[in-house]
Amino acid sequence: MFYFDKINGKKVLKSSLLDSGYFTTRGFESKDIPLESGRLIKPEQTHSDHVEFVGKRTEYPNTDGLVLTTPEDTIYLRFADCTPLIFYDKKQKIGAVSHAGWRGTAASIGVKTIQKMGSNPDDIIAVIGPAISGCCYEVSEEVRDALLKTVKNTSGLYTNRNVDLKQINARQLEEIGVKTIDICPYCTSCNNDLFYSYRKENGTSNRHFAVLKLS
Ligand SMILES: [Zn+2]
Numbered sequence: 001m002f003y004f005d006k007i008n009g010k011k012v013l014k015s016s017l018l019d020s021g022y023f024t025t026r027g028f029e030s031k032d033i034p035l036e037s038g039r040l041i042k043p044e045q046t047h048s049d050h051v052e053f054v055g056k057r058t059e060y061p062n063t064d065g066l067v068l069t070t071p072e073d074t075i076y077l078r079f080a081d082c083t084p085l086i087f088y089d090k091k092q093k094i095g096a097v098s099h100a101g102w103r104g105t106a107a108s109i110g111v112k113t114i115q116k117m118g119s120n121p122d123d124i125i126a127v128i129g130p131a132i133s134g135c136c137y138e139v140s141e142e143v144r145d146a147l148l149k150t151v152k153n154t155s156g157l158y159t160n161r162n163v164d165l166k167q168i169n170a171r172q173l174e175e176i177g178v179k180t181i182d183i184c185p186y187c188t189s190c191n192n193d194l195f196y197s198y199r200k201e202n203g204t205s206n207r208h209f210a211v212l213k214l215s
Helices: 102-106 109-117 141-148 165-175
Strands: 002-007 010-015 021-024 051-053 065-068 074-079 083-089 094-100 124-128 180-183 208-213
Touching: 021 083, 051 109, 065 074, 065 109, 074 083, 074 094, 083 109, 083 165, 083 208, 094 102, 094 109, 094 208, 102 109, 102 141, 102 165, 109 124, 109 165, 124 165, 141 165, 165 180
Parallel strands: 051 065, 124 180
Antiparallel strands: 002 010, 010 021, 021 208, 065 094, 074 208, 083 094, 083 124
16 A cells, blocks of 8 residues: 655655655655665666665666665665666565666566565565556557566556556566565656656656665
């Protein structure tokens, strides 16, 4: 279940399954992310399927998934239509955030992130954030087919050339055994008053965030 909360007076979207992560809305800037201690880290996202552990360095070039193992640092990734994935491993008490646009989704970056975490899928809580949904996301046949190839069961994931990236990511996770998945109901294009949409806003450079800090 998703619900709205406020951080620094600004609206954020949270899942009832996860205390440590949230999704921001329009007008929330990186300076609004609360930092009691530690560093604020974001990778240089390139629609890759490359996942890294957060370590001593501060630069993460060509990286679309970050794994966080300590409560000191805060990580965030930036989105406008692409699918944000936040993971938490209850047993290892580590988490991750990944960026799944169509390229990341076609490369199963969510599955790769869980593998990088070394997690048993049973221990994973997966939270899939606001993204452009099946109602608004029309792609080429080539892109649709590349996305559908990543799962065994494709039912309910597309209509003609409209695909639902949130549902495809969820299906990939279900098929490796993740049982606890919360899927955000919001489409970034339909709810452009709340979220940024690259398509609806003709290639806007504004982004909302998926933020994670372990406690
Ligand atoms: Zn829509």
